[in-house]
Amino acid sequence: MQAIRDATHRLDHVLFAGATHPHAGKLAEHLLRAMPWPAGGRVFYSDNGSTAVEVALKMAFQFWCHRNESHRTLFVGFENGYHGDTFGAMSVGRDPVFFGRFEPLLFRTLRVHLSTEALDVVLTRHRGDVAAVVLEPLVQGAGGMQMHSPDELRAIFEVTRKHRVLFVADEVMTGFGRTGSLWAFNQAGIVPNLVCLAKGITGGVLPLAATLVSPDVVGAFDTPDRSRTFFHGHSFTANPIACAAAVANWELLRSGRWQADVARIERFWESSVRPLDALPGVKDIRIRGLIAAIELDIPGGYLAAIGAALRRECLDRGVLLRPLGNVLYALPPLCTSDESLAVIADAMSHAVRSCRM
Ligand SMILES: Cc1ncc(COP(=O)(O)O)c(C=O)c1O
Numbered sequence: 441m442q443a444i445r446d447a448t449h450r451l452d453h454v455l456f457a458g459a460t461h462p463h464a465g466k467l468a469e470h471l472l473r474a475m476p477w478p479a480g481g482r483v484f485y486s487d488n489g490s491t492a493v494e495v496a497l498k499m500a501f502q503f504w505c506h507r508n509e510s511h512r513t514l515f516v517g518f519e520n521g522y523h524g525d526t527f528g529a530m531s532v533g534r535d536p537v538f539f540g541r542f543e544p545l546l547f548r549t550l551r552v553h554l555s556t557e558a559l560d561v562v563l564t565r566h567r568g569d570v571a572a573v574v575l576e577p578l579v580q581g582a583g584g585m586q587m588h589s590p591d592e593l594r595a596i597f598e599v600t601r602k603h604r605v606l607f608v609a610d611e612v613m614t615g616f617g618r619t620g621s622l623w624a625f626n627q628a629g630i631v632p633n634l635v636c637l638a639k640g641i642t643g644g645v646l647p648l649a650a651t652l653v654s655p656d657v658v659g660a661f662d663t664p665d666r667s668r669t670f671f672h673g674h675s676f677t678a679n680p681i682a683c684a685a686a687v688a689n690w691e692l693l694r695s696g697r698w699q700a701d702v703a704r705i706e707r708f709w710e711s712s713v714r715p716l717d718a719l720p721g722v723k724d725i726r727i728r729g730l731i732a733a734i735e736l737d738i739p740g741g742y743l744a745a746i747g748a749a750l751r752r753e754c755l756d757r758g759v760l761l762r763p764l765g766n767v768l769y770a771l772p773p774l775c776t777s778d779e780s781l782a783v784i785a786d787a788m789s790h791a792v793r794s795c796r797m
Pocket of ligand 1: 489490491525576581582638
């Protein structure tokens with residue numbers, strides 16, 4: 441809050457085209473230093489997770505254009521994937537419940553089961569036509585907090601290397617420590633070509649997003665030829681106040697004991713939420729880092745009416761949660777006290793006991 445107050449006195453906004461400011465520069469330095477790339481990466485700012493993904497998709501395609509492979513117009517997403525609500529993000533996510541209505545307007549993508557075999561088959565069949573594979577590493581959030589292991593993630597990544605396509609890590613939900621490592625992809629020891637960040641970047645206080653670009657992709661754009669520019673921008677790209685909040689948030693995160701806090705919260709979920717597994721009607725419990733999800737054995741997925749009932753039960757106990765249909769989950773911030781965690785877990789437990797069939 442202090443950083444925001446200070447920033448408002450210095451520079452409230454400037455169009456981030458032909459101009460820059462110290463907060464944007466500093467934040468980019470911080471973020472790039474935390475990527476597994478050699479020097480030469482870049483940061484492209486935008487306002488929200490969806491636009492961070494749009495930027496990644498456009499940039500991936502233009503990268504191939506610069507390499508004289510403009511026929512690479514296909515993107516691959518995964519079942520249960522969610523990447524936002526703009527058209528590119530909808531096309532890659534392609535969730536039938538969220539976006540089925542817009543199907544006639546979406547561009548062609550390939551949606552595969554999250555397995556190395558399925559990805560290998562699709563990339564073989566469409567050899568030379570795919571620009572990038574887009575995945576939420578370790579946790580597919582809006583798709584129901586579905587989790588895969590670091591080994592599975594590494595294997596998926598290896599398939600993208602084998603087929604020479606770009607790998608976009610959508611860390612909009614998982615980034616900034618939420619899964620136990622700074623970036624979820626760290627746990628698999630992989631090196632994505634593009635990384636999308638939002639949500640946690642400002643500690644959830646102001647809208648800001650970033651698409652981080654590895655040096656190999658940057659290289660294709662690094663030319664004095666203006667026609668090869670990546671033309672994309674928004675009115676509030678890299679807003680100085682939001683960037684100041686993000687720098688302060690980063691410095692707080694890095695100077696603090698975030699790893700201890702994630703471990704504390706994960707341990708708490710293991711002791712309070714995991715035992716609910718034994719209840720009849722509970723299909724699965726998924727815990728990773730700050731995330732605890734309870735899937736109830738009730739049909740209907742995201743549209744299941746039980747979602748509203750679970751939400752009401754939690755609200756009655758003073759806890760505002762937003763179930764994904766039959767999946768009740770919590771993802772509290774790092775600073776959540778043990779007392780608050782206990783209140784949340786109690787509300788979740790009560791809601792599950794009273795709503796399950
Ligand atoms: C993984 C992922 N990508 C992208 C988005 C879209 O972000 P935004 O809602 O900021 O547009 C979300 C939002 O929930 C998300 O979870």
